[in-house]
Amino acid sequence: MKKRRIKLEDIARKLNISIATVSRALDKNPRVKLSTQKKVLETAELMGYMPNQIAKSLSSGKTNIIGVIIPRYDEPFFIEVCRGIDHYAREHNYKILISSSRNSFEFERENLMSFEKGLVDGIILSPTHETETFTHIRSIIKKGIPVVLFDNIKEEVSGADHVLIEDDKASFSAVEFLIKKGRKKIGFIGGIKEKKVFQDRFKGYLDAMRAYDIPIHEELILHCSSLERQFEDNEIQHFFNTINTTPDAIFTCTDNYGLLTMKTLLKMGYKIPEDISVIGFGDLGLGNIFVPSLTCVSQPNFEMGEKAAELLIAQFNESNEFNHVKKVIKLKTNLVERDST
Amino acid sequence: MKKRRIKLEDIARKLNISIATVSRALDKNPRVKLSTQKKVLETAELMGYMPNQIAKSLSSGKTNIIGVIIPRYDEPFFIEVCRGIDHYAREHNYKILISSSRNSFEFERENLMSFEKGLVDGIILSPTHETETFTHIRSIIKKGIPVVLFDNIKEEVSGADHVLIEDDKASFSAVEFLIKKGRKKIGFIGGIKEKKVFQDRFKGYLDAMRAYDIPIHEELILHCSSLERQFEDNEIQHFFNTINTTPDAIFTCTDNYGLLTMKTLLKMGYKIPEDISVIGFGDLGLGNIFVPSLTCVSQPNFEMGEKAAELLIAQFNESNEFNHVKKVIKLKTNLVERDST
């Protein structure tokens, strides 16, 4: 019952020419007579021909698919990066296959292995916080599959390109900004300690505090350990309910922490920014909706994705992938001042 | 320089057996002697064998990939649905390939055609607001590719399964809830008029107002026409800045509209919910962060995805895809009461 798909052979037979010529004609290969090309294109259209991508890939060794592995879907940052990747990829005739590692090293490895099965031409990956060893990535590279890493890169992997921002400098500037506004008791809310980006943002905080000789209140420092949205909320509420010192500013490591912080403080009756200033990190669109709007470090989310895709596709076009000289792209961040400071 | 990938032939040669046997052994086909199977598995492991997914697909006619087409990435609703799809798909050994139609019918068609090239075993799609005709989808179905549609289904497509919620009833209940709270001047903020879900939600609003004999103030009705976040903000601000009647409640058709409405009203000096109640639609996690938290219609986003995947995979296992009896799954919604009402 199922209508067999039209293939090159069908067109070839109908026109009494060879399969090869049909293939070339469809590729608009100039070595085919124009009249033949025209006939082929018309017939193909007429017969409803659709090339078989799988056969094409097997034969050509290219799938035109980029594999993307992110720690989670429900993080606007990663979605923005994916949008950026997709944007660039499509312009260059690539599709993207997104997998979530669900914040688990094991899943990350599995996803990587599944991509190793030849489905993708290259991989863009953001390591999970659990990822301590990079042998799985090196092994992929050794097989000649191009890799680009972005965000949270704990260890430089030779042979892979890297796209990142200078997290420590960015948070240094943000904290410095608070200090220059006259804030003295500046708290810090970061994410899971194992994650490089949070380590760096914490470092930037400490550096700034020390650079300006501001005493650090250990009590005002929180490293959230939750990996899911709903628990972050609880953790931050609990934090503010138990501290004895009242801060006059809080620097937080994500927009979400910033918003949750504002929510909690507002509910406790504090005025923002009068009593307490709050800064977020990411600039993912929501800071602008909240009242008061959230001042934050703005990182080029979409652009990170574009750059990652650009680097990867550039690798595809290199002659010998084993001579690949690793490129590290550092993108600029800036502070967006809104009502919360 | 590039290490050639190990293939079945390599294992076969090493063990002095045929390719077929190796293939069967790796499949754990019981028709292979156990000792042979063991040897093959060990050798494969040892040699670092990785099956070639593309070759497998070409030969077997299955890719184990589900194509997903959504109108946009930066809409938490779609991401949640994708998570649901992914969740179910993975458990059944499928991967998902997500494409955005960028709110454009043309892109939707292109994406569909690209999936038609044999890369995916089936398709889950949410039509754009521009999608008026469904011939492109019918044509896919005619080729024997299983399709499941979700959200915003303007026209039932025979041969495709549908996953949806009863938008009109859901919004009826929400508006009814406001009415029962004693609200009289209830405004409505919906999305682009071409979108079926917004038409239905508007209908529910009208039905409720009429059912309770509440006069409708045309002036308090807004159909947002923006397709991008930033413009929604402007549109809603402009709306409230120009109306002459002050509402005592606003029913909005997305969480985002709800949040933007609250933001705008708060900035204008209104108290929520004392002066004006606000209800959103979606329950996508953010309503809970805002102060005040947003009451909203909760729809089972994740579950929609799971169901869609379930239906699709069920279609894969049907013997004759042309006898497919269309299934329509309607999921339940409920009202989550928070501080904004």
Place this chain on the structure above:
DNA sequence: CTGTTAGCGCTTTCAA
């Protein structure tokens, strides 16, 4: 400019 032919790596009859 066109055709012939040999794969791409795997699955799957059919025969042994």
Place this chain on the structure above:
DNA sequence: TTGAAAGCGCTAACAG
């Protein structure tokens, strides 16, 4: 229980 061989549909080298 195993092997030989014919594809899956397309590309690309080579020959003409």
